[in-house]
Amino acid sequence: MGCQSNSSSQNATGPSFAIAEGAQEIDPRAVAADLVDRFGPGGMDPRVKQHIPAFDAPFFQAGLAGYSDAAMRIIARRHGCPICVTEALLDRTLLDGGKGFAKADLGEIHDNVPGGDEDHPLIGQIMGSDPAEMAAAAIKMIEQGKLRSNKEYRKLAEKEPSAIRHQPSGEEGKADGLMADGRSPMASPLGFSAIDVNLACPVKKISKKSRGGHWLREPEGAIEILRAVRDAVPESIPVTVKMRRSFDDTEEMRQNFLYLFDAAYDLGCAWVVVHGRTVEQKYVGPSRWDPLKALVDRNPERIIMGSGDVWDVNQIFRMIGYTGLAGVSVARGCIGNPWIFRQARDLLEGREPRDPTIQEQRAVLEQHFELALAVNKNYRDPELHTAKNMRKFGIKFAAHHPQAQEVKKSFIYVKSLDDWRVALDEWYV
Numbered sequence: 001m002g003c004q005s006n007s008s009s010q011n012a013t014g015p016s017f018a019i020a021e022g023a024q025e026i027d028p029r030a031v032a033a034d035l036v037d038r039f040g041p042g043g044m045d046p047r048v049k050q051h052i053p054a055f056d057a058p059f060f061q062a063g064l065a066g067y068s069d070a071a072m073r074i075i076a077r078r079h080g081c082p083i084c085v086t087e088a089l090l091d092r093t094l095l096d097g098g099k100g101f102a103k104a105d106l107g108e109i110h111d112n113v114p115g116g117d118e119d120h121p122l123i124g125q126i127m128g129s130d131p132a133e134m135a136a137a138a139i140k141m142i143e144q145g146k147l148r149s150n151k152e153y154r155k156l157a158e159k160e161p162s163a164i165r166h167q168p169s170g171e172e173g174k175a176d177g178l179m180a181d182g183r184s185p186m187a188s189p190l191g192f193s194a195i196d197v198n199l200a201c202p203v204k205k206i207s208k209k210s211r212g213g214h215w216l217r218e219p220e221g222a223i224e225i226l227r228a229v230r231d232a233v234p235e236s237i238p239v240t241v242k243m244r245r246s247f248d249d250t251e252e253m254r255q256n257f258l259y260l261f262d263a264a265y266d267l268g269c270a271w272v273v274v275h276g277r278t279v280e281q282k283y284v285g286p287s288r289w290d291p292l293k294a295l296v297d298r299n300p301e302r303i304i305m306g307s308g309d310v311w312d313v314n315q316i317f318r319m320i321g322y323t324g325l326a327g328v329s330v331a332r333g334c335i336g337n338p339w340i341f342r343q344a345r346d347l348l349e350g351r352e353p354r355d356p357t358i359q360e361q362r363a364v365l366e367q368h369f370e371l372a373l374a375v376n377k378n379y380r381d382p383e384l385h386t387a388k389n390m391r392k393f394g395i396k397f398a399a400h401h402p403q404a405q406e407v408k409k410s411f412i413y414v415k416s417l418d419d420w421r422v423a424l425d426e427w428y429v
């Protein structure tokens with residue numbers, strides 16, 4: 001179970017338009033052309049590229065617990081996605097090396113480490129309840145666990161948050177700050193490009209402690225976390241924040257949101273991605289884009305990004321056109337649909353967006369399974385684990401097929417690469 005266990009559960013409703021009057025009349029081609037006019041090829045706000053030069057187009061693949069592992073990310077990148085976010089990783093899970101926390105229901109560590117040369121730039125997302133643990137987890141993430149032993153990372157979390165820094169010192173262990181090949185992991189192009197703090201996940205509190213979106217009810221605690229993480233991570237690595245637009249629709253919670261949102265920038269966070277649903281709403285009903293537009297109007301000098309109801313390529317550009325956001329997070333709209341990124345590039349480059357041919361769909365289905373098999377190589381039965389995990393992707397991919405209902409059925413019971421190939425041979429020729 002993750003930030004949303006099952007998108008067809010009662011905690012989620014299917015695709016619908018966001019609440020944003022007139023947004024559906026906005027011409028996505030005109031928005032794309034305007035972005036390119038203003039910012040040059042790629043249409044990305046240069047303020048964002050100052051932080052991460054390779055973030056060259058105004059959209060990215062969201063963190064999606066249970067989905068956005070290295071395999072899904074690489075497929076997205078091959079279709080033009082400029083940058084991806086890992087799924088939310090609990091601070092405790094990170095510090096315990098993936099074993100400890102009984103209720104650590106988010107991603108496994110190995111799903112969240114950069115997946116080789118192709119998986120960059122990558123934003124690592126963390127979530128948790130304690131400032132020192134979050135700071136130590138952030139450090140472990142950017143050091144990729146290579147500068148200290150697991151025990152040393154855990155010990156780091158026992159310090160005062162203000163004493164937790166990236167620079168390893170003698171008393172923190174034998175680490176000299178360098179990897180076996182003599183380079184610092186920070187200098188490695190394969191490290192994380194930013195650390196994102198999740199203040200959005202609606203999954204319940206644990207042991208009465210806040211985490212994720214529940215921090216919107218206790219903004220002071222969230223501010224301590226942001227301060228600890230921002231101070232711990234070297235200045236050269238941006239810290240960003242994912243937030244819901246409010247905990248609920250009361251005035252008190254709206255004020256909490258604004259207070260925390262302002263504090264994030266005051267503390268030096270590079271940008272905030274605001275999901276236009278409340279925490280209470282989980283994934284039920286439409287998001288609202290007006291609150292996002294209001295934030296941009298209120299603080300045009302800030303980099304603000306948005307999330308919510310981006311189901312197809314047109315909504316990427318309508319959301320930007322409607323709100324003025326610097327970038328848009330593509331979440332459920334890219335599960336089984338990496339072509340949304342190609343289509344977004346098409347629009348930015350003045351081409352008509354193309355739907356995938358059957359051959360293109362087959363190629364992606366083959367590649368995704370192969371990549372997932374590589375990502376899952378440490379499981380006891382990597383092929384069975386991969387096949388089971390790929391079922392949910394197959395079902396989403398099937399939506400592009402003219403016989404979607406029948407194709408779906410043939411993915412439901414796959415147990416092996418052979419089963420997967422049988423389905424492809426039946427439908428994707």
Ligand SMILES: Cc1cc2nc3c(=O)[nH]c(=O)nc-3n(C[C@H](O)[C@H](O)[C@H](O)COP(=O)(O)O)c2cc1C
Nearest residue numbers: 003004062063064065087088307308309310331332
């Ligand atoms: C299955 C699922 C898992 C998610 N996991 C994460 C996560 O780990 N981190 C995160 O920031 N957001 C997560 N989200 C939220 C999405 O990134 C996004 O903000 C949300 O789905 C709204 O966008 P959409 O309506 O376009 O899907 C998740 C959403 C879903 C449906």
